[in-house]
Amino acid sequence: MSSGVAHSVLAASALNEAAAPVRVTGLGFVTPIGHTVRPFDDALFYARSAVRAQALGIPGLDPVELAVAHCDFDSASVRSGSRLPLDRGTAMALSAARDAAAEAGLRTGSVDPARLGIFWGSGLAGAGAFDDTTRALYGEQRRMRPTTVLTVMPNAAVAELALQFGAQGAAIAYACACASSAVAIGEAMRAIRGGWIDVAIVGGHEAMLTPGVMASWHAMRVTAPAPAGAPDSACRPFSHDRAGFALGEGAAALVLESQAHARARGANEAMPLFLAGYATNCDATHITNPDPAGQVRAMRAALRDAGIGPLQIGHINAHGTATTAGDAAEAASIHEVFGNAVPVSATKAIHGHVLGGGGAIELVAALRTLARGMLPPTANLRVPDAAFDLDFVRGDAREAANLRYVLSNSFAFGGTNAVLIAARDHGR
Structure with missing residues (x-):
C-alpha cells in the first residue's frame, strides 16, 4: 500500500471514529412537568403546561405577577457526599443524575473511575443560595456561612456529582447562558468519541425562581405576563401574539457511553438511543439579538457531524423562547x-x-419523541406568525412511526449556539 493510500485510509478511519455515535443509556430529570417518564410524556404529548402565576413582591418595588414553571421538589431532603448545604439547583442536579445512573445500571466497579467524566451546564449556578445570602447579609445583617463560596460556586454541582459517582475523569462546568447544558452534553460526546473517557454523566440545571433573579429577568422585558385566569397560556412560541417566556426551573441528566463500553457491560439494548451529531459556534454580532446566519452555520455543522442530510431529520425541537426577536431569527434560520x-x-x-438547564431538558423531550414515535405539539400556538413559513406541530401530537433523527436547538445570550442531533438505531 502506498503512503498516500495508507494516509487516506487512516484519515478515513479517524473521521469515522470522530463521527461515531454515542449511546444514551440512562435518563433522569426533575422538571415542572414531572420527575418520571409517565407524567413527563403526558404533558409533552398532550401540551399540558405547568406554567402558573407567581407574585413578585420586593420592598420598594411595585408588585407584579410573573408567569413561571415551578418544580414540585423538596430540595431540603437531598443529601450530598460533601455534607454541605446545597443550592436548590445543585440538589436537583444530584437527584436527576442519581435517577439517570440507576436507569443506566451504573454500579460501583462497573466503570473505571478514571474513565468516567462529569460534564454539566448552568447559566447562573447557585442563584438561590446567593440570593438568600445577600438578603441575610444586607437585609438582616447576619453573618455569612463559612460554606457560602462552596455552595454558590459555578462548579458546585459538578463537584457534588464527582463525589457522588467517584468520577476521576474530566469534571467540567459550562456556563454559556441558555446553551450551557447543550454545550456540556456535546462536549462530553466529543470526549467519548476522542477516547478520553468511556462514560459521562452529563446535563444541566437551573433554579432561578428567586426574587432577585426574577426581578432581573423582568427588568429585561423578555418575560411574559401571566394572563388573568389563564396563566398557562403565557408562553406562546412562534405565535403572532407571543409576548415572552415563562421562567422555569429544573434539571436533566443523561448517561453517555461509547457503544463498545455499553455493550461490554451489558447495557439495555431494548431501545437504543444515540447522540449522533453536535456543533457549537458563536454569532459574534450582538450580546442579546440572535443572528440567523450563526444559527444556520451551527445546524449545518451538526448535520455534517452526524453524516446526514437536512431531510433525514424528522423533527426539530426548537429553542422557541416566544420572544419577538428570538422566534423570528430561529424561524428564518430553520x-x-x-x-x-x-x-x-x-x-x-x-x-x-x-435557561442553562433547558438544553438538557429539551434533549430529554427529543429522546422521548424518538422513543414514542410521536411529535409533540407546541402548546398555545393557535395562530402562528404569518411571517414564519414552517411546518409547526400544533393541536394534537403527530404519529411518526419511522422517526429516526431529531434535532434540538439551544441559542443563548452572548451569541453561543449549540445544536444536538439524537438518533434511534444510528450506525447499526
Whole structure:
C-alpha cells in the first residue's frame, strides 16, 4: 500500500471514529412537568403546561405577577457526599443524575473511575443560595456561612456529582447562558468519541425562581405576563401574539457511553438511543439579538457531524423562547436549512425556559419523541406568525412511526449556539 493510500485510509478511519455515535443509556430529570417518564410524556404529548402565576413582591418595588414553571421538589431532603448545604439547583442536579445512573445500571466497579467524566451546564449556578445570602447579609445583617463560596460556586454541582459517582475523569462546568447544558452534553460526546473517557454523566440545571433573579429577568422585558385566569397560556412560541417566556426551573441528566463500553457491560439494548451529531459556534454580532446566519452555520455543522442530510431529520425541537426577536431569527434560520419540510415543535410553553438547564431538558423531550414515535405539539400556538413559513406541530401530537433523527436547538445570550442531533438505531 502506498503512503498516500495508507494516509487516506487512516484519515478515513479517524473521521469515522470522530463521527461515531454515542449511546444514551440512562435518563433522569426533575422538571415542572414531572420527575418520571409517565407524567413527563403526558404533558409533552398532550401540551399540558405547568406554567402558573407567581407574585413578585420586593420592598420598594411595585408588585407584579410573573408567569413561571415551578418544580414540585423538596430540595431540603437531598443529601450530598460533601455534607454541605446545597443550592436548590445543585440538589436537583444530584437527584436527576442519581435517577439517570440507576436507569443506566451504573454500579460501583462497573466503570473505571478514571474513565468516567462529569460534564454539566448552568447559566447562573447557585442563584438561590446567593440570593438568600445577600438578603441575610444586607437585609438582616447576619453573618455569612463559612460554606457560602462552596455552595454558590459555578462548579458546585459538578463537584457534588464527582463525589457522588467517584468520577476521576474530566469534571467540567459550562456556563454559556441558555446553551450551557447543550454545550456540556456535546462536549462530553466529543470526549467519548476522542477516547478520553468511556462514560459521562452529563446535563444541566437551573433554579432561578428567586426574587432577585426574577426581578432581573423582568427588568429585561423578555418575560411574559401571566394572563388573568389563564396563566398557562403565557408562553406562546412562534405565535403572532407571543409576548415572552415563562421562567422555569429544573434539571436533566443523561448517561453517555461509547457503544463498545455499553455493550461490554451489558447495557439495555431494548431501545437504543444515540447522540449522533453536535456543533457549537458563536454569532459574534450582538450580546442579546440572535443572528440567523450563526444559527444556520451551527445546524449545518451538526448535520455534517452526524453524516446526514437536512431531510433525514424528522423533527426539530426548537429553542422557541416566544420572544419577538428570538422566534423570528430561529424561524428564518430553520427555513434556510430545512425549508418547510421538517416538523417543528417548541416545548418551553409547557416547562418554561429553564435557561442553562433547558438544553438538557429539551434533549430529554427529543429522546422521548424518538422513543414514542410521536411529535409533540407546541402548546398555545393557535395562530402562528404569518411571517414564519414552517411546518409547526400544533393541536394534537403527530404519529411518526419511522422517526429516526431529531434535532434540538439551544441559542443563548452572548451569541453561543449549540445544536444536538439524537438518533434511534444510528450506525447499526
